[in-house]
Amino acid sequence: MAIIITGGTGKTSSRIARISLDAKIPFLIASRKGQDGVPSGMPAVKFDWFDPTTFENPFQYKFANGENITAVYLVHPGQGDPKDFMNPFIDIAFKKYGVHKFVLLAGSTITNGGYFMGQVWKHLFELQVEHNILLATWFMENFTEWLHPTSIKQENKFYTACGDGKIPFVSADDIAASAFHCLTGTKPHQGYRILGPELLTMDEAAAKISKALGRTIRHVKLPDEESTKRFQEFGLAEDRAKFMTGLETGTAAGAEGNFGAGSVRELIGRPPMTFDEWAQKNKNAWN
Numbered sequence: 001m002a003i004i005i006t007g008g009t010g011k012t013s014s015r016i017a018r019i020s021l022d023a024k025i026p027f028l029i030a031s032r033k034g035q036d037g038v039p040s041g042m043p044a045v046k047f048d049w050f051d052p053t054t055f056e057n058p059f060q061y062k063f064a065n066g067e068n069i070t071a072v073y074l075v076h077p078g079q080g081d082p083k084d085f086m087n088p089f090i091d092i093a094f095k096k097y098g099v100h101k102f103v104l105l106a107g108s109t110i111t112n113g114g115y116f117m118g119q120v121w122k123h124l125f126e127l128q129v130e131h132n133i134l135l136a137t138w139f140m141e142n143f144t145e146w147l148h149p150t151s152i153k154q155e156n157k158f159y160t161a162c163g164d165g166k167i168p169f170v171s172a173d174d175i176a177a178s179a180f181h182c183l184t185g186t187k188p189h190q191g192y193r194i195l196g197p198e199l200l201t202m203d204e205a206a207a208k209i210s211k212a213l214g215r216t217i218r219h220v221k222l223p224d225e226e227s228t229k230r231f232q233e234f235g236l237a238e239d240r241a242k243f244m245t246g247l248e249t250g251t252a253a254g255a256e257g258n259f260g261a262g263s264v265r266e267l268i269g270r271p272p273m274t275f276d277e278w279a280q281k282n283k284n285a286w287n
Helices: 011-023 082-096 118-127 149-155 172-184 202-213 224-233 238-252 264-268 275-286
Strands: 002-006 027-031 044-046 069-074 101-107 130-136 157-160 190-194 218-221
Touching: 002 011, 011 027, 011 172, 069 082, 069 172, 082 101, 082 118, 101 118, 101 172, 118 130, 130 172, 149 157, 149 275, 157 202, 157 224, 172 190, 172 264, 190 264, 202 218, 202 275, 224 238
Parallel strands: 002 027, 002 069, 027 044, 069 101, 101 130, 130 190, 157 218
Antiparallel strands: none
């Protein structure tokens, strides 16, 4: 067996690659930059969701022991309607190259046949191919690897439109471990909620970061328009920025607060990391 990992060196994809390397499971990183920017010892090929001529590149790669690609990890690139490019790639992988398992990373509120990644889930379901959908909530790593680290370091603040909504923050390590077990195991074809062990508001997350750092970090509550503007400043197109703001305002309205315990323990055999554990482990990111 061998695994294609889309998402290049993103938060979850890079971690799945490391787990696969340590477990000696053959894998291939599919990245827009190909081998450039990929850590030494990790094989990669050029792959671009917006360039269908690259869709067959992973299947031309020659693994050392002649392994065939049997599973694919699917990650949205951050822009565009996923059904327009993911579904055609899935068709090529399944129908032409015999890939029999797909693991799709999606948001916690996605449903089969619903909006956005729900249309990819529907396609996998209708193909009757083996698939697992990881319904992941807000990443803890948003505080260290994307939205908030600079403002935390420079201003002792971070900004959202999440209001007082409760969130079961989960670490990218736990998402990656869950994905790896789905890619290499025989899990039933279903959606798994990938959640952390506790419900926290953004204010409570700020308090936990403050505790880890020994200085006060504050959550600043933004109106919708300011949140959209901030996402655009981070490089998102207007439609994607509005989508992300919608996730935040949905969170403020309680969208993330009623999911129950989640499936991390079921998938990886241990409880998910707490926010306190994660903040202590990653506190150097804010210094």
